[in-house]
Amino acid sequence: MGHMYKGVVQNGNKRASALGFPTLNITLDDPAITGIFVARVYVAGDVHPAVAFADQKRNLLEAHVLDASVDLYGREIEVELLKKIRESAVYDSDEALRAAIEQDAAAARAFFRAV
Numbered sequence: 259m260g261h262m263y264k265g266v267v268q269n270g271n272k273r274a275s276a277l278g279f280p281t282l283n284i285t286l287d288d289p290a291i292t293g294i295f296v297a298r299v300y301v302a303g304d305v306h307p308a309v310a311f312a313d314q315k316r317n318l319l320e321a322h323v324l325d326a327s328v329d330l331y332g333r334e335i336e337v338e339l340l341k342k343i344r345e346s347a348v349y350d351s352d353e354a355l356r357a358a359i360e361q362d363a364a365a366a367r368a369f370f371r372a373v
Contacts, residue, residue: 261291261339263319267330274320277356279363281320282330284337286312293345296366297321300336301328309359309366310337311346324363324370341369 265284274281282299297310299321306328310321321337343365349355 261288262336263288263339264334264336265319266332266334269331270316270318270320274322274359277352277359279322279356279359280327281311281322282328282335282337283318283320284335286314286317286319288312289314291319291339294343294362295339296341296343296369298338298340299323299328300338301330301333307366307370308337309343309362310339312339313346322359322363324366 263284263286267282267284270281270283291312292314293312295310297308299306299308306323306326308321308323310319312319319337343362349358
């Protein structure tokens, strides 16, 4: 897969943070990319494993760095999409969405353990 996207981290609506999964949001200008992905985030020579959501409604690529807390607002980052996990879905509750994100993060961790 290996699609790379570069942008300056911008504020989002903080919904993912409220669910316990803060994201790094950059503009997404690629209508062909949809769904949830295993990803890597590159910033200033550092590489972070992540899970990413291509939010076509808001033209954002949202990356949640796994097992680390990073504050990169206003910094330029690159997000590499490595493998699609699933298409996005609508959830009836925050609990259902949180459970889906937890499953996505677990799938990403399994991917990184295998490589």
